[in-house]
Amino acid sequence: MKKLILSLLVVGSFAANGSEAVAPNVEWSAKSLRQALDSRPFGDPLRGETLNTQHMCASCHGKDGIAPTPNWPSVAGQLESYTFKMLLDYQSGARAEDNRANVMTAVVDMLSPQDMSDLASYYASLEAPSLAAGKSIPKLVTKGDPKRLITPCASCHGLTGQGGIKGTPAIAGQSADVLKRALEFYQSGERHSDLYSVMRQAAMRLTADEIDSLSDYYSSQD
Amino acid sequence: MISRRDFLGMALAAGAAGLLPTSARASIGKVVVIGGGVGGSTFAKYMKMKAPQIEVTIIEQNPIYIRPYGSSEVLNGHIQMSDLEVNYDALRNKYGVNVVVDKAVGLDADKRIVTTASGAKFDYDRLVVSPGIELLYDRLEGYSREVAETKAPSGWIPGSQTALLRDQIKNMRQGGTFLIVAPPNPYRCPPGPYERGALVAEWMQKYNPTGKVIITDPKNEFVTGQDMRLGWNRLYGYNVPADMREGMPTLREHSEAGMIDWIREVDGGRPLSIDANNMQVETDQGLIKADVINVVPPMRAGKVAKAFGLTDESGWCPVDPYTFESTRVSNVHVLGDSVSASPLPKSGFAANNEAKVAAYAIINLFEGRAVEEPSWENTCYALAGKDYGFMVIGVYGMRDGKIANLPRPGFQSLDVSDTKHRLAAVYQQAWMKSFTEDSFL
Amino acid sequence: MKKLIALTAILLAAPAMSDERAEIMANPCAACHGTAGNVDNSAFMPLAGIKAEVFMRTMKEFRTGERDSTLMRALALAYTDQELEAMAKYFESLPKGGEK
Numbered sequence: 001m002k003k004l005i006l007s008l009l010v011v012g013s014f015a016a017n018g019s020e021a022v023a024p025n026v027e028w029s030a031k032s033l034r035q036a037l038d039s040r041p042f043g044d045p046l047r048g049e050t051l052n053t054q055h056m057c058a059s060c061h062g063k064d065g066i067a068p069t070p071n072w073p074s075v076a077g078q079l080e081s082y083t084f085k086m087l088l089d090y091q092s093g094a095r096a097e098d099n100r101a102n103v104m105t106a107v108v109d110m111l112s113p114q115d116m117s118d119l120a121s122y123y124a125s126l127e128a129p130s131l132a133a134g135k136s137i138p139k140l141v142t143k144g145d146p147k148r149l150i151t152p153c154a155s156c157h158g159l160t161g162q163g164g165i166k167g168t169p170a171i172a173g174q175s176a177d178v179l180k181r182a183l184e185f186y187q188s189g190e191r192h193s194d195l196y197s198v199m200r201q202a203a204m205r206l207t208a209d210e211i212d213s214l215s216d217y218y219s220s221q222d
Numbered sequence: 223m224i225s226r227r228d229f230l231g232m233a234l235a236a237g238a239a240g241l242l243p244t245s246a247r248a249s250i251g252k253v254v255v256i257g258g259g260v261g262g263s264t265f266a267k268y269m270k271m272k273a274p275q276i277e278v279t280i281i282e283q284n285p286i287y288i289r290p291y292g293s294s295e296v297l298n299g300h301i302q303m304s305d306l307e308v309n310y311d312a313l314r315n316k317y318g319v320n321v322v323v324d325k326a327v328g329l330d331a332d333k334r335i336v337t338t339a340s341g342a343k344f345d346y347d348r349l350v351v352s353p354g355i356e357l358l359y360d361r362l363e364g365y366s367r368e369v370a371e372t373k374a375p376s377g378w379i380p381g382s383q384t385a386l387l388r389d390q391i392k393n394m395r396q397g398g399t400f401l402i403v404a405p406p407n408p409y410r411c412p413p414g415p416y417e418r419g420a421l422v423a424e425w426m427q428k429y430n431p432t433g434k435v436i437i438t439d440p441k442n443e444f445v446t447g448q449d450m451r452l453g454w455n456r457l458y459g460y461n462v463p464a465d466m467r468e469g470m471p472t473l474r475e476h477s478e479a480g481m482i483d484w485i486r487e488v489d490g491g492r493p494l495s496i497d498a499n500n501m502q503v504e505t506d507q508g509l510i511k512a513d514v515i516n517v518v519p520p521m522r523a524g525k526v527a528k529a530f531g532l533t534d535e536s537g538w539c540p541v542d543p544y545t546f547e548s549t550r551v552s553n554v555h556v557l558g559d560s561v562s563a564s565p566l567p568k569s570g571f572a573a574n575n576e577a578k579v580a581a582y583a584i585i586n587l588f589e590g591r592a593v594e595e596p597s598w599e600n601t602c603y604a605l606a607g608k609d610y611g612f613m614v615i616g617v618y619g620m621r622d623g624k625i626a627n628l629p630r631p632g633f634q635s636l637d638v639s640d641t642k643h644r645l646a647a648v649y650q651q652a653w654m655k656s657f658t659e660d661s662f663l
Numbered sequence: 664m665k666k667l668i669a670l671t672a673i674l675l676a677a678p679a680m681s682d683e684r685a686e687i688m689a690n691p692c693a694a695c696h697g698t699a700g701n702v703d704n705s706a707f708m709p710l711a712g713i714k715a716e717v718f719m720r721t722m723k724e725f726r727t728g729e730r731d732s733t734l735m736r737a738l739a740l741a742y743t744d745q746e747l748e749a750m751a752k753y754f755e756s757l758p759k760g761g762e763k
Contacts, residue, residue: 053731054639054641055639055641056639056641056642056645056731058730058731059730059731059732068717068720068721068724068730069708069713069717069721070717071708071709072708098704099652099655099704099705099706100704100705100706102648102706103645103648103652103706106609106644106645106647106648107641107644107645107648109644110640110641110644267698268690271698271699571691571694574694575690575691575694578687578690578691579687579690582683582686582687594681594683594684594687595684595687596687597684597687597688597690597691598691599691599738601691601694601695601734601737601738603733603734611733613733613734615734615737615738617737617738617741617742628741630737630740630741635737642733645733646733646734648706649695649706649707649733649734651706652695652705652706652707653694653695653707655705656694656695656696656697656702656705656707657694657695659697659698659702660693660694660697660698
């Protein structure tokens, strides 16, 4: 299988008995990421639909990309390039922040770049979930906090979490748990495959309450 | 639905405990647990969670628990011996269980007192005995504990024998033979010996490709047999015997002998004697020479069960399925591998589940209430390879006063996708972690 | 005998499943899904606080195979709707632990 350009080696076995996998601490660069995305094969969404069932992705992420239970992220309507990057991150171990990530690594290990692109393409074709309407908007979303160098979430993820700006993912309509988990892992640095550490920077100085309120805002919950 | 027996049990308990109104949740009841393995620890934890006012003491002879489930993964270097260790800190500090490192040596069932090796005495209202297994090394001619600890390890109770076996496998000469002598029924962890053979075969494919794994067996089948043989067929060049192919998906035909060989009883696999000096095992079909010999001998209930009069002629402990109270000694309950509670298997999962049933039952008995109808599962993941898993699934309930395997619509689980096997292997790892947490932490 | 008949009559009229029985039936789940439905950093999902309606829908989807699984289908097949409803109610009642 052709491994895409990523200047790292996957070291060590994935998690056994709860110990964290040894994720190589190598960062994407703008160049390496661009190369990876440029060499992505053209995705076939119909084939992706079959793979979604065949590889049991649907079991956690839903037949139509909406996660059946709040523990797992939805993937419907996600940016094609972002999904592809996520799968690459799992495959290489660049994302290995916890045992859930390691489940992904085990399954993605069986996928070729074509498979991954087909899946990404299928998910992108699905209707994205949206955040529940009528919620008051936390200040961090629209204004960020210049004192803490936190950019407004909306400037990349959008006011309604639709993403797509500068290649950032859609986050709307995920469960609050999933969003909270992401922010917490970025904050601790255990999740570290974000280009230029943008999310790690954004999350670094958030309080626990702010993480809750941001997660609630962008989630599918009222 | 409570049976007439439950009602009588309740009346007895009410009589024994004094008629207590259920509203008076007084601090009644002292429970002593012998054995800090899966059964004993799960029992203590769940007892304290449900009824913290009940005093619970575990008497365990080892300061640290070494888990047997997943211990075969030491043999292929997937984990270290230290990864098998579980301590009692949570039981002590989080749940308030008094964990005493000592050995229970005497029982006065009338006065309800347990005596330990250090001379301490523990009185109880209810005693729970969960001592695991005793390996009957001497039942196999030429085998003994001494041989097991030095030359032909068993490791079926994990510890130094497991480490010895790991080293022997690692140092085996190229082209050497690893021989597993499988046990007769009943024994702890039904798929265990075969999973062990598979994991070592997988390791040897990489590190000793001209070597061989042989399992010689006094039996003709084992739990997960079809799944395991299918895995062997796909991964280790094993040919499924012609008379065992029915109901199996398309099998690969291997023209050469594979990495793993299983000699059933019908083919002369029954072991007769172990000769560790000459590194050979005599079986019905002849002599098998090997470089590493792993013997799983016949076994029975843990020693203290017999010493306390809890076993019957079979060597295992008969119990009341509603409460796991011994049918031989009153106010003493038995859990886990030691128990005769067929069809519940001798697995860690079953021990954990039985412990929960017993804890709830004893709380009800203490409070003069009827015991609830119990329910059990046994859902274990097993491996034929690091990335190839499958499972044992059993759901049990009471039917006509007996524990029964609940019938359910059948479903095909044998011929599943690679992804499912891969996921099952991931879940097997996840389950060992969550299971350990549920039992001890 | 009369007492037994009377007792049986009372029991047959009684609600089919007590909370405790629901809990006893749910206890085996903890081996994967965590004590009191809380498991963290796991391939398995926590069940504490799960909406009863979500639990039921999920178990039914496992049962038919609409939602694929390794062993959940076998378990979903083993329990009746009534039993699952009781377990659903139990899991919904459990407090969510602090988890990542």
